[in-house]
Amino acid sequence: MKARWSGLATRIVVTTGIVIFVEALVAAATALLIGPSLFQQHMIAAGLEDDPAALSHAEEAFRSTNTVAVAVAVACSMVIAVIVSILLARRMSGSLRDLFTAASRTSRGVFDTRVEIPNLGSEFDQVAEAFNELSDALQASRTMRKRLLADVAHELRTPIATIRAILESVEDGIKDLNADTLATLNLHLDRITRLSEDISAVSRAEDPNLELDTCVTSVDLLIEDAVRAAADKYASAQVTLISSIPDVVPRVVADRQRIGQVLGNLLDNALRHTTPGDTVKIAAHDDRAAGQVSVTVADNGDGIAAEHLPNIFDRFYRVDNARDRDHGGSGIGLSIVKALTQAHQGTVEAHSDGLGHGATITIRLPAAPAASGTDKPDPRD
Ligand SMILES: Nc1ncnc2c1ncn2[C@@H]1O[C@H](COP(=O)(O)OP(=O)(O)OP(=O)(O)O)[C@@H](O)[C@H]1O
Numbered sequence: 001m002k003a004r005w006s007g008l009a010t011r012i013v014v015t016t017g018i019v020i021f022v023e024a025l026v027a028a029a030t031a032l033l034i035g036p037s038l039f040q041q042h043m044i045a046a047g048l049e050d051d052p053a054a055l056s057h058a059e060e061a062f063r064s065t066n067t068v069a070v071a072v073a074v075a076c077s078m079v080i081a082v083i084v085s086i087l088l089a090r091r092m093s094g095s096l097r098d099l100f101t102a103a104s105r106t107s108r109g110v111f112d113t114r115v116e117i118p119n120l121g122s123e124f125d126q127v128a129e130a131f132n133e134l135s136d137a138l139q140a141s142r143t144m145r146k147r148l149l150a151d152v153a154h155e156l157r158t159p160i161a162t163i164r165a166i167l168e169s170v171e172d173g174i175k176d177l178n179a180d181t182l183a184t185l186n187l188h189l190d191r192i193t194r195l196s197e198d199i200s201a202v203s204r205a206e207d208p209n210l211e212l213d214t215c216v217t218s219v220d221l222l223i224e225d226a227v228r229a230a231a232d233k234y235a236s237a238q239v240t241l242i243s244s245i246p247d248v249v250p251r252v253v254a255d256r257q258r259i260g261q262v263l264g265n266l267l268d269n270a271l272r273h274t275t276p277g278d279t280v281k282i283a284a285h286d287d288r289a290a291g292q293v294s295v296t297v298a299d300n301g302d303g304i305a306a307e308h309l310p311n312i313f314d315r316f317y318r319v320d321n322a323r324d325r326d327h328g329g330s331g332i333g334l335s336i337v338k339a340l341t342q343a344h345q346g347t348v349e350a351h352s353d354g355l356g357h358g359a360t361i362t363i364r365l366p367a368a369p370a371a372s373g374t375d376k377p378d379p380r381d
């Protein structure tokens, strides 16, 4: 009951009532104190001072008209103000009540609650919009968490089931615990270990609070580092790795280690999908008009079928071909690429003319502003 009387509607009605009451007092005081003398002056100016009876009648008429006018005006404005404030207060408190109910549901974990935009002015509308955006974000993050857990469970199931089957066979005497069996067990244990490392890598990369240690650097230095890191693997796989950089490349603001991870993942994928004699090209392109620098990693290997292209940046997504099954990757490399590129305000996209026609992955990073005084320069420059 107390809450009802201290509610928004009551407060608006009481406040409006007080304003109208004060207004009425002022109007009445003005009419009584200033009105008669003004009226008298006008009567005298009109030459009625010699006729006291007419003057007193006119004064009486003025007073009663004034009183009736003020009384009717106050009564009407009181009624209208009360009606308008009740209607307004109802709409306002209705909208706040909806918001309160929705917030309570959300705090209990029901994230599909949305409120209607009340059209009660920008402040109310903005609060409702902000609440809906918050609910969208919470729902998306819950869906992502659920999917991540389902993906992890799914990825763990296969190696664990295999290890269990092998151990049961050993227990039942069907298999010997020889070097071969131990090697298979180790292979699956490695898979679990790699998976746990990948999961922590992807959750670090996707953390919205990921801290970047940025510096202003030339893209050619980033490419040089990545090529140096991959050189041995490429040499032993007999795949040629070439880099191409235009004469003048704009600089980027980048965390060298993270971009190194991005390019390393792309070069790993390219190597995995090529065979001896193939070529992988890593190149920088100056797209000054768009304020961007792009880096492409292009191979002439397996290629990617069009139906898989939209999904390859999803966590744990692997194209299920023989090579992907054999190498035992987690399908996480490209989701890390995407998360780290986006953390640099960049974008990533994949292109392939289809199976057997190679693949090109392009990352685009914003070019550093001409004078990036706030960012430290690359110490190697
Ligand atoms: N250069 C490429 N050529 C052909 N297919 C590719 C290429 N790069 C990625 N893919 C496809 O995209 C899928 C996803 O790649 P991603 O790097 O995310 O996972 P992965 O390489 O399978 O495993 P991980 O990187 O976790 O070891 C791969 O399984 C592969 O099928």
Ligand SMILES: [Mg+2]
Binding pocket: 265, 268, 269, 329, 332, 333, 334
């Ligand atoms: Mg990969």
